[in-house]
Amino acid sequence: MSESTTARPALVTRAGISNDRIIGDLLRPIVETGAAFWTAIGVCSLFMAWAMFCWGYQIYYGIGVTGYNRTSMWGLYEVNFVFWVGISHAGTLISAILRVTDASWRRPITRAAECITVFALMIGPMFVLIHLGRVWDFYWVVPYPNSRGLWPNFRSPLLWDFTCINSYLLGSITYLYLPMIPDLAAIRDAAENRLGPVRRKLYRILSLGWQGTSRQWSLLERSITIMAAIIMPLAVSVHTVVSWIFAMTLQPMWNSTIFGPYFVVGAIFSGIAAVLAALYVIRWVLHLEAYIEPVHFDNLGLLLLVFSLLWGYFTFSEYLTPWYAHQTAEMAVMHHRMFGYYAPFFWTMLACCLPIPLALLVGRRTPAKTCMASLSVLVGMWIERFLIVAGTLTRPRLTFNWHAYHPSWVEVSITVGAFAYFIFLYLVFIKFFPIVAIWEYKVDRGLAAQENVS
């Protein structure tokens, strides 16, 4: 790298940022670590440790340490599961769609989005384990020839879920990793003497001997395109199957044909919001104003606006049809959600997902305004999942069994711990990998990506 810059005058991009500055800016978080980083890691670790203690406590004593009861057999854990799997739709799907449609503005933000997918997929399915009554036997759902002489039940939506999510996780990791190879090679070459021996070896292994030959580039482009095409149907299937866990039962307000697409739209909606919020924080903390620009917030904000309207349309359809059919059990659930005990939640959800984002996103979409809209959407979408789970389960068909559900401190601690875990993973990722794809950014700015590794 240094050779090429000394031999020739520094390359300057259209935006007026020199090649050296790009490498410097984008690699700074990897080679420099400040006190703020360790503080954040420490705080996150505390929350995670407490959540892990809570989980241990729950395994030791039983699921009874939660607020679950005979009707609310599911609660916060399932809410979190659906929420995080929803968030996972952010990255990969958005980045795949933008890649396939060749929207060039996507380039600096794809990686920040894709790693959200991977981390959310590490956290969401974790809740499936946490909610299991006998987690030590979780491997019984894995289809492999076993001494029990029994296959898992392939008719169960939970098994579809297990299959889907695992495929999606593997696909997402691959899809995150592939475009990172040239950057890993760049770190290997540019930061050789600023890193310790362990990390140097790490990048040497991970960059898979990348030399930047034109054959390597064409292979990379092809595999990325193939992965993008595979990821999109996978992402849609994942959240459809998550919705089927609810929709395939007979329960009032769950058994709905619209649930599949409704969940997919909700997932992408909350996913975009997560990406926007993460981008805002990264941009602010890592001083990447020159790379993550207002145009990204503007475009993603527009996407968020569209999905807000779509979500509104789906919610309206979802509630209006049972309202007209007016079946007793469905009306009990709906009344419970809209005017009963959960009314404050319902109307907060509606406000957070429709009027607030609309007000903020119509007109000039500044980074601050889109970030506020995103946070509102995230809150609203979490409540939506809560209403779906708790709203139905607290109102079973036989009215004798109606019972309230109050989450316990164990569930709340683990919920908070999951958010800390997400931030923790994100921080660690930023320490090891460039959060803005260096070569893609250069391509975007008219700099030949090949210059990056000579």
Next chain:
Amino acid sequence: MRWGMTIDLDRCNGCEACVVACRAENNVPTVGEEDCEKGRMMSWMRVERYWEGEFPDVKARFMPVLCQQCDEAPCEPVCPVYATYHSSDGLNIQVHNRCIGTRFCANACPYTARAFNWFDYKWDAPLDQQLNPEVSVRSRGMMEKCTFCVQRIRGAQIKAEDGKTTVKDGDVQPACAQSCPSEAIVFGDLDDPTSRASRMSTSGRAFRLLEDLGTKPKVIYLKPVDWNTSQEKESAS
């Protein structure tokens, strides 16, 4: 062979002897006051009590509810590990030791018939000395529900395997039917048109719980329903 049950609601007085008998037969633990308040009452059979009419003209209605042993059971296809499945004689089987506790079956059940082991429960002395050896004691994290006293059914079938005897109608009785003082509960083979349960199930009073859902329960309730005037009668009387 299709095991089924009729419950004559006109005979039921809500004494809950069936509930106690079930508890003793099937090693169903008591969860204590605190958990009961949290809605975690553990029982395979419960007597639901509904009030009809306005004060002071109120009537208490009792309805014993247990697993309805549906022919089209919503709980069966959703279990990822086959802990619940349909046996050849129509029973909705629950294999306790195979359950990993996803609780999906309980959420799929429209009758709230399933109970979960939130903790490892203890039996206060001397109850710990009277556990039924025919029925496994469940540990924390497992789902359980009414089995139609499958241990008694299988016991009778094993006895009949010598070829000299057969399982006759009335030979098998679940604990609830056996202990019902007003003989409201009748158990038998619904495929045998001469069995008592089968004959009762064709009564004009017969209905099934939430039968519009199409779950085809094998528990049949008997109670005349006057669809036209029941509402008026309630308020007039």
